[in-house]
Amino acid sequence: MNKFLGYILGIDTPSGASIVSIETVPMYLALFLSVLACVTLFIISIRLYRAEQIKLPTRIQTFALCSRFAAIFAFSMLFFQPISCNLKLKGTRPSPNLIILDDSLSMQSRDSRTQADDIARAESLVGKITLADPTLKIDAKYPSRLELAKAILADNPNGFLKALESKGPLKKYLFGNDLKRINEKETTNSFLDDWQGNQPRTLLADSIEKAIANTTEPPASLIIFTDGRDTNSTANLNEISKLAGEKNIPIFFVGFGLSQPASIELRDFVLPEIVQAGELLGVPVRWKLSKFDLDNNPAAKVELRLTLDGVEVAKDTIPAKPGEDIRHALMFRPPFTGLNKDNSEVKVFAKLTGIANASAEDSLTRPVKIIDRKIKILVIDKSPRWDLRFLLMNLTRETASSGGEGKPPRKALDPKFVILEGDPDLTSKDPFLQEIPTSRKDLFAFDVIILGDIPLEKLGPDGPERIRQFCEEGGGLIILGGKRYNNQGWNDSPLSNLLPIEPGPYDTVSLNEKRTTIFNPLLTKDGLVQEAMKLAETPEANFRTWKDLPGMYWHAPVSKLKPGATPLLVHPSVKTSTGPLPLLATQPYGRGQVAWFGFDEAWRWRYNDGDAIYGRFWSQWVYWAAGPRVGAIKQIRLSMDRPDPFLNTGGQIAVRVLDKNFLPERKETINAKIEWLDAPENTDAKTKSKDIELKKIPDKAGEYLLNLTHDKVGKFSFSIPGEQDARIEWRVFPQQDIEKGGLATSQLSESARLSKGQFVLENDADKILSDIPEKFYQITFNTEIPKLNPLLFLVLTIGLSLEWFFRRWNNLS
Structure with missing residues (x-):
């Protein structure tokens, strides 16, 4: 079936197409009317010709009648449309070449070109831009990858794009978050205007997989402009490239950027502000390792070092694994001698070894306060409630630290407990005290006071004032809420100024009824950055940990938060006059610090695997409160x-x-x-x-x-x-x-080899043109001959024209 026949039938036929089958569907009423009209008009035509005064020769009259019948037939087919005709065709069409452009943010990167060869490559391309825009100025030593790519595709009559279009149909795509076709019919601008390099992710392998999966119009080849940085694909680039080779779809990569070594970057490491000399300390380190070929570099390792005031105290080497958020803990004991304990500095180093041309060692620094004495804690409460019991266990069972050379191990904390309603047989032994220290000397020997739910009068006539002075002069105070007394009567005492909140009305329901409504405290913005509230190494993990903790049933009634106080934990629904009801708040007082806890159910966090969380929480708050006394404030x-x-x-x-x-x-x-x-x-x-x-x-x-x-x-x-x-x-x-990282040279070269294509650098793009194939693919499709097709109009026109010619030739009107 040739192109002319397809044209007069009104159908688009592929090259060398042949008709496989013809299917006709008659419309019976229309067919009846059409036949009736043809017969009737033909009989009338015969009678009219016989009635003519000038008699035509039989042969000419027959030609004239046949011409009129052809016109009548064509008109009836056009008017009544009695038959629908479908053709099944088989033929070939040229396969399109796909040019796929990397639209990710990495294409905006500017590679600093210091080598003469690298500068020459860029200069050869930058010059091409002036053909399209002579006013555009680009520094060849610091061009972006996108600028160089656009230089290759600039609108040049003899340029790369024109040569590529001569190879057959060309389709243009962008890829970043997804593969997207550029429809140039929808815009009057150049397709290069759509190429901005602003996609936050790169799905190179996934985009190739999507491109070669087109079975209705399989591509002849893929021409991809990219730097090879693939960050989010689920598919494996080598596997997809091999599949493209099996489908006989070569991939031609044009690479942009400079090849750079695998790199390691430290993200963060976690270190308390205060640490004990001799105490075994774990420092979680997080880093990111750029992608590299792990199979070809099996000896690649990450070497981590930790120094304290310039002295190496920890070192570890682990297998290298590319990734975004890799973690490892370095363990060390701060020594007792030879250190600047007032202002020490911890520095963590990370280095990639066992791989050629790896990046330089990276480092991060944090300040730390090292103390070589036990922190003394005084815990006061009315009765041994649940929170107090578990707090006692936590503070007294802390693992002993090294006491230094020639010295026995010792505890980092030295807690003492005063329980006003405790069992005398129990409270007469260490670590219990029989009564609250009454002298200033004895009270000020402690670094931290944890004040529980006790009536004000039990502190003695001078007790509240001494505690106020304790905080004013640098002591740390943690106030624990409770159901029995709940800070009642504090407003008329020296302790009033220590509270970061104003207590609400006494809650009589707390003692008499069991609460059944559970709630989960919410971290505030200040709570997220407070070191003592961190239960995990990253802000996201910390937020999730707090969210997943067992809920609570009781909270202390609060009237409002005082000016200058900082809420760290709030109720999810209950409000006060100053905002969400605070559950944990802090404020400075003099040289000391005060924290108020409006709950007494932290012990619930110990369920299942929560004991470590409970211990970390209290350890951090004890060190926070002790900060002024140990010089960390x-x-x-x-x-x-x-x-x-x-x-x-x-x-x-x-x-x-x-x-x-x-x-x-x-x-x-x-x-x-x-x-x-x-x-x-x-x-x-x-x-x-x-x-x-x-x-x-x-x-x-x-x-x-x-x-x-x-x-x-x-x-x-x-x-x-x-x-x-x-x-x-x-x-x-x-x-x-x-x-x-720069151009992924080894990855793109291997992928091109697997697909039977080619990888070239930016200035050698023209070299791939001779290897781009011209292909055809088989196509079989059904098409309907239009009812108002050109053939019927042609028959109508020829029929009327021939009859008019015969009549005029024989002097008929």
Whole structure:
């Protein structure tokens, strides 16, 4: 079936198509009317010709009547449409070549080209851009991968794209989060305008899998412009490339960027602010390792080191495994001698070994306070309720630490308990005291007081004032809520100023009725960044841990939160006049710190595997409360919502400032500085270092907040000028797509080989043109001949024209 026949029938036929079968479906009424019309009009035509005055020769009259009948037949077929005709055709069509363009964020990366060959490659391409836009200026030493790719595809009559289109049909696609066809009919702009390089993920293998899965119009080849960074595919690139080779669909990769070594980046490590000398300490370290061919580098290892004030105290080597969030704990004991215990520094190093051209060693630093004495704790409560029982077990069973060379092991904590209604046989032995210390000397010998649910008068006439002075002079106080007394009567005592909340009305229901409604406390923003509230290593894991803890039934009644207090844990539904009802709140008092717990069911967390969580919670709060006494309290305290944010995400830095008397600072603003520590060499000074001004949080004396937008990748620091210890560092990580790595040369080369294609660098793109195949694929399809097809109009026109010719030739009207 040739093209002309297909055209006059009104159907699109593939090259060399043949008719396999014809199927007709008559419309009987229309067919009857059509036949009737044809017969009737033909009989009338015969009679009219016989009635003509001029008699035509029989042969000419027959030709004229046949011409009229042809016109009548064509008209009746067009008017009545009595038959539907379907054809089944078989033929071949040219297979399209697919050009697939990497639209992920990594294509915006600018590779710093220092080698002459790399600069020459870029210059050869940058020059091509001027053919399309002479005003465009690009630095050949620092071009983006996207700019170079567009240079190749610039609108040049003799360019790469025109040569590719000469190979057959060409379809254009973008890939990032998904494979997307570029429909140039829907836009008057160049398809390059749609290529922005703004997709946050790269699904290279998945996109190839989707492209070669097209069985209705199989591609002849895939031409892919990419840097080879695949971050989120579920398919394996080598396996998909091999499948493409089996389907005879070669893949031609044009690679952009510079080949860079496998790299390791430390994300974070967790370290308490205070540690005991001689105590075995685990430091969880998290890092990210860029993708590399693990099969070809079986000896690859990650070497972790930990130094304390420059002295290596821990080292470990583990097998390398590419991934986003890999963890390992380094164990060490802070020694007793030879250290700066007032201001020590822990530094963690990570290095990739056993692989050629690996990146340099990475490091992170944290300050730490090392103490070599036991923390003394005084716990006071009316009766041995559940929380007190488990607290006693937790504080007294702590694993002994090394006492130093030649010394016996010792405990890190030294707790004493006063239980007013305890069993005399029990409370007469250590670690119990018979009564609350009454002298200032005895009370001030402790670092932390945990004050339970007791009536005010049991503290003695001078007890409340001594506790107030204890906090004012640097002692830590933890107040535990309870159902029996619930801080009643404190408003008229010196303890009133210590409470971060105002107690609500006495809850008579608490003692007389069993509560059946369970609730799960909610962490506040301040709670998420408070070190003592961290039950896991990352903000997300910490949030999940708190969410999954067993719920509670009782909470202390609260009237409102006091100005200057910080809520860390709140009720999910109950409100006060100042917001959600606080369940755990803190406030500074003098040189000391006060924490108030409005619940007494933390012991429920010990169910199943929760004993470690319960122990960690109380250990952190004891060290928090003891901070001022052991010298860990700072006049300026900095905290960040997360130490490893991603690019283009928001964040916060909280600053708490105390004046020289350790009272909250009253200034409305403070000055600070942000520095980009690993900025590229050509970065201007204003971008590298920026002076900023922080404003005080309303109604919170001494507290300031900075809202950040992490708009650059790299290492950064925040500091308060003139304050040596007021500094924190963090690293902004790229979105999952952009990892610190360049062109995946070995991966793309192997994938091209498996698919029977080719891998070339950016400036050699023209070399693949000669290898791009021209293919055809078999196609079988059904098509309907249009009822108003050109053939019927042609018959109608020819029939009328011939009859008119015969009549005019013989002088008939």
